[in-house]
Amino acid sequence: MKFQILLALRNIVRQRARSAATLVAIAVGVAGMILAGGFVEDMFIKLGEAIIHAQTGHLQVTRQGYREGKTKAPEKYLIDQPDALKVSLGGTPGVERVFARLNFTGVLNNGKRDLGIIGEGIEPEAEGKVSSYLRYVEGRPLADADVDGVVVGQGVAKSMGLKIGDRVNLVISLAQGAVNTLDFQVVGVFQSFSKEFDARAVRIPLPAARELMDTQGAHLLVVMLGKTKDTDAVTAAMEGQLGPDGFEVARWNKLSDFYEKAVDLYDRQFGVLRLIILLMVLLSVANSVNMTIFERTREFGTVMAIGTPPAGVFRSVMIESVLIGLTGAVLGMAVGCLLAVAISAVGIPMPPPPNANLGYTAEIQLVPLQVLASGAIGFLATCLAAIRPALRVSRLDVVEALRHGM
Numbered sequence: 001m002k003f004q005i006l007l008a009l010r011n012i013v014r015q016r017a018r019s020a021a022t023l024v025a026i027a028v029g030v031a032g033m034i035l036a037g038g039f040v041e042d043m044f045i046k047l048g049e050a051i052i053h054a055q056t057g058h059l060q061v062t063r064q065g066y067r068e069g070k071t072k073a074p075e076k077y078l079i080d081q082p083d084a085l086k087v088s089l090g091g092t093p094g095v096e097r098v099f100a101r102l103n104f105t106g107v108l109n110n111g112k113r114d115l116g117i118i119g120e121g122i123e124p125e126a127e128g129k130v131s132s133y134l135r136y137v138e139g140r141p142l143a144d145a146d147v148d149g150v151v152v153g154q155g156v157a158k159s160m161g162l163k164i165g166d167r168v169n170l171v172i173s174l175a176q177g178a179v180n181t182l183d184f185q186v187v188g189v190f191q192s193f194s195k196e197f198d199a200r201a202v203r204i205p206l207p208a209a210r211e212l213m214d215t216q217g218a219h220l221l222v223v224m225l226g227k228t229k230d231t232d233a234v235t236a237a238m239e240g241q242l243g244p245d246g247f248e249v250a251r252w253n254k255l256s257d258f259y260e261k262a263v264d265l266y267d268r269q270f271g272v273l274r275l276i277i278l279l280m281v282l283l284s285v286a287n288s289v290n291m292t293i294f295e296r297t298r299e300f301g302t303v304m305a306i307g308t309p310p311a312g313v314f315r316s317v318m319i320e321s322v323l324i325g326l327t328g329a330v331l332g333m334a335v336g337c338l339l340a341v342a343i344s345a346v347g348i349p350m351p352p353p354p355n356a357n358l359g360y361t362a363e364i365q366l367v368p369l370q371v372l373a374s375g376a377i378g379f380l381a382t383c384l385a386a387i388r389p390a391l392r393v394s395r396l397d398v399v400e401a402l403r404h405g406m
Contacts, residue, residue, distance in 0.1 A: 030332025121209020
């Protein structure tokens with residue numbers, strides 16, 4: 001085996017140009033998969049953080065069944081003593097902040113137009129400290145001192161022609177069948193990551209929402225963590241803490257349809273890209289091995305004529321391919337990692353994803369498992385591409401092989 005490896009190395013060196021071309025193809029394919037995978041991974045991270053810090057928080061605690069029944073009877077799922085529960089959950093390791101929200105649907109009217117909205121009663125100061133991805137294009141955020149202030153999504157402002165200082169009426173239907181209305185002044189217009197959210201979103205102070213809905217409760221508690229990676233651990237701790245008390249804890253990635261749709265879209269696109277790179281490596285290696293076999297047909301004929309069995313010839317071709325594949329994969333991983341670091345240092349300005357408002361600066365995330373998987377795919381693709389040509393050369397007719405090129 002040692003002799004065959006040395007012989008394979010000699011043949012690789014002898015065919016410098018062809019071996020180099022094959023190595024480059026493998027390395028480019030592996031590096032391409034690392035860069036593409038790291039780019040998509042970074043996009044998922046940035047998108048997730050945008051949704052967490054603009055809409056959902058890391059976790060949301062609600063009454064059991066709230067998400068299934070809120071459109072029919074949200075008043076049945078109110079948390080009666082949200083302040084006590086906030087204090088309890090705030091002591092969970094990893095939790096940075098807990099605040100209440102009161103959700104409602106209704107109609108916004110400015111005397112000229114009506115628009116169906118999805119509203120939130122919020123704690124302004126608490127929300128403001130964590131809403132880093134909520135950008136105000138006009139005006140300012142809500143403050144705790146605001147009694148009748150309202151902030152609206154950019155889509156709402158555009159649909160109704162609202163400007164800072166405009167007065168609007170918010171009308172909702174109560175569970176008893178009565179209609180309640182309050183007058184507000186527009187103090188800010190915000191832009192989140194999602195156009196769909198901004199097209200219907202309205203936020204008012206929590207006390208005003210409670211007056212509007214005639215309740216002192218809250219529909220949900222938003223939990224912000226110190227680190228997003230702690231989400232699963234904190235979820236498990238809270239579920240154990242709440243026990244069978246009729247509450248449920250929902251993770252951020254299960255709260256946003258936009259995130260799930262975006263992940264599904266980019267997963268499919270990356271899958272296609274990975275397949276294209278894989279086919280490129282397969283075709284390049286197969287072409288290289290075929291050309292090598294064609295040029296060395298007489299050599300293989302001579303080797304078999306002096307007694308080397310077909311299995312030995314097959315093994316010789318495969319060893320060469322394994323060595324080239326291994327070298328190309330390692331080279332591709334090294335190049336891919338170096339390029340990822342260089343690109344991340346500079347950043348790539350990106351336009352907004354589909355149905356999003358805000359662009360971002362992309363980096364390349366280096367995930368060890370993904371880097372190793374890319375190298376393994378490049379290596380295995382090389383080996384697979386060499387099998388058929390190696391089988392063909394092992395079945396050559398010795399006489400015909402010796403006549404080749406004469």
